[in-house]
Every structure is written in structure tokens, then in C-alpha cells.
Amino acid sequence: MNFGKALAVAAAPASRLGLIRALVGGYTLYYLAKRRPMLRRLVRTDESLFAPVGPVRVLREPLPAPVADRLNDVTLVTTALFALGAGHRVVGPLHSALLTWTLSYRNSWSMIYHNDNTLVLHTLVLGASRAADAASLDALAGRARPVPHPRYGWPLRLMNASSSAAYLLAGIAKVAGPSGWGWAHGDGLRRQVAVDGVRKEVYGSSAAPAAYALYRHKHLFTGFAVGSLVLELGAPLALLNRKLGKLWALSMFGLHWGIRVIMGIKFRYQMSGVSFTPWFEVERVLRLFRRG
Structure with a gap:
């Protein structure tokens, strides 16, 4: 394989980058508005729970709640403006900085949600690129x-x-x-599912029905563990x-829904x-609307 050619950034339409900016911004707006x-409530809880992470480490104590x-x-x-692509040269970097701060501040109270990291990274890339030219x-x-x-391809690659x-x-x-490569046997994953289910039951929630149904089938967890390692390490x-990238993306999408079910x-x-x-x-969606 010619790695240089594979890693080269191809030209991409501005509409692709613009539509992805709108999708990321729209998702973020829904995510933040709902929360x-x-x-x-979070910023009015016990200050002893405040453990700053990321850029919030510049603070020695929480900000006043207001x-x-x-x-x-x-x-x-700024999220709404970012999604609309309004004043992007200013709004893009500003929104990226504010979102990084907001989610870092949220993660500075009681628990860190690592699943926010990808959203922040994607927003930083979009905010620094010409993602509003279309x-x-x-x-x-x-x-x-x-x-x-x-110039519209490198942000997508990044x-x-x-x-x-x-x-x-x-x-x-x-x-x-601790398990090393033995994690692939599935025992650790199986225990993790069991502990998660017990924790939910103890604290008044309920374990996923699929966890009960699948727990007895140890060989399935071996398959799950091997599959996740292949997708993550690969x-x-x-x-x-x-083509491989698209297949990988679809597989990871399915993996996350599998985690949700189990x-x-x-x-x-x-x-x-x-x-x-x-x-x-994704710009093909726009072409379909234009034809319609």
C-alpha cells in the first residue's frame, strides 16, 4: 500500500464540511439545551465535589453560580449561531472555546464523562476551519x-x-x-456487565434485560471482547x-448501540x-433535496 497516497488529503466539497458543521452544531444545541x-442545579451543589479538569484547572474554587x-x-x-453558520470566522473559534469550557466545567463536578471528548475535538476542528463557506x-x-x-478535506480527515x-x-x-491481552477472553467484559447491572439494581435503577439474557453465554462475551479490541486497536x-473507513464507522456505530442494549x-x-x-x-442529501 502507498501510505503517502492513502494519507494525502483529497479535495472535498465545501457543502460536505458545511453540512457536518450544521449537524454537529444542531446536535450540540439539543444536547446542551436539554441539560x-x-x-x-449542578453548579449549586456541594463545593467539595468540585475537582477541576482541563482548562477549568485555572480555578481554585467554583465560579459563582450566576x-x-x-x-x-x-x-x-454561540451553539445556535455555529449551527446556522453565522459569522463563523468569529463565532467558530468562540463557540469552540466556550463549549470546551462548558463541558470541562460540567466534568469538574463528581464525574468525568469521557464521551464528551470527541464532540469537543470535532468542534475545535470545525471552529478553526472554513466550515461555513457553504x-x-x-x-x-x-x-x-x-x-x-x-481546505475542506483536511478538517474532515482531522x-x-x-x-x-x-x-x-x-x-x-x-x-x-490488569488482564492484559487476556481481556480478549471476555471474562473482564462479562464481569463489567454484571457489576454495572448490580450497581443499577442497588441504586434503584434496573439492569438492561439483555444483560440477564446474555450473561450465561460466556462465548458471546469472548466474541464481543475480541470484536471491540479489533475495532479499537485497528x-x-x-x-x-x-471504504474501510466507512465500514469501520458503521461497525463502531453498531458497537455503541450494542453497548446501549446490553x-x-x-x-x-x-x-x-x-x-x-x-x-x-453527506452532501448527497442536499443533492436529493435539490432534485426534489
Whole structure:
């Protein structure tokens, strides 16, 4: 295989990058708006739970609750503008910074949600790129119709690379743990499903019905464990071939829905499918509407 050719950034249409910006922004707007009441309650909880992560480490103590509320509200406003592609040269970087702060601040209270990382990374890439040259309010206000160019391809490649890196790290963490490569036997995964189910039952929730049905079938967990390791450790290979990348993205999408069914754990950004859109020619949807 010619690795240089495989890693080269091909020209991509501006509409593809623009539509993905709109999808990521639209998802983020829904995600944050739905959690606005929760975020207001969170910043008013016991200050002893505050353990700053990421950029929030500049703080020695929590922000006053009203200040945190206003930052959350401003982030919502920039999210809407980002999704619409309005004033992107200013809004893009500003929204990226505010989203990074907002989600880091949320993760600084009681629990870290690692599934937010990919959304933040994707937003940082989009905010720093020319993601509003098409499929945006900025494009409607202008007259130029951009032609396909690598400037619209590299952000997509970088988004895919950040996704691949996140899954690669997850795979490395599994084999670097106490079980080592023995994690592939499935015993650790099976125990994890059992512990998660017991924890839910103890704290008033309920384990997923599929967990009860599948627990007795040890060989299935071996298959699940091997499959997850192949997908995670092999993630960088998806960057070398477009067809392989699409197959990998569809497989990971299915993996997250499988986790939802078996363990009841929701990786919302990934389960929405938006996380995997940079692997596909999503602009074809726009062409269908134009034909209609």
C-alpha cells in the first residue's frame, strides 16, 4: 500500500464540511439545551465535589453560580449561531472555546464523562476551519460558490483522526490493564456487565434485560471482547482507505448501540450517528433535496 497516497488529503466539497458543521452544531444545541436545568442545579451543589479538569484547572474554587449560568447561556447562543453558520470566522473559534469550557466545567463536578471528548475535538476542528463557506447563513450572504478543495478535506480527515485516536486509546487502556491481552477472553467484559447491572439494581435503577439474557453465554462475551479490541486497536487503519473507513464507522456505530442494549449506557453523540458523518459524503442529501 502507498501510505503517502492513502494519507494525502483529497479535495472535498465545501457543502460536505458545511453540512457536518450544521449537524454537529444542531446536535450540540439539543444536547446542551436539554441539560440546561441540570447544569443550573449542578453548579449549586456541594463545593467539595468540585475537582477541576482541563482548562477549568485555572480555578481554585467554583465560579459563582450566576456567572456559571451566564456562561452556559452564552454557550447556547454561540451553539445556535455555529449551527446556522453565522459569522463563523468569529463565532467558530468562540463557540469552540466556550463549549470546551462548558463541558470541562460540567466534568469538574463528581464525574468525568469521557464521551464528551470527541464532540469537543470535532468542534475545535470545525471552529478553526472554513466550515461555513457553504450550507450556512454566511454562504447565503455571499455570492461566491466555492469549488472542491483540500481546505475542506483536511478538517474532515482531522475529525476522523481524532475519533480514531480516542478509540485507539480505549483499546490500549484495555490491554494495558490488569488482564492484559487476556481481556480478549471476555471474562473482564462479562464481569463489567454484571457489576454495572448490580450497581443499577442497588441504586434503584434496573439492569438492561439483555444483560440477564446474555450473561450465561460466556462465548458471546469472548466474541464481543475480541470484536471491540479489533475495532479499537485497528482504528488508525480506517484512515488509510475510504471504504474501510466507512465500514469501520458503521461497525463502531453498531458497537455503541450494542453497548446501549446490553448495558444501558448511552454514548449519545456516537449513537446519534453525527460523530461518524465525516466518514461519509453527506452532501448527497442536499443533492436529493435539490432534485426534489
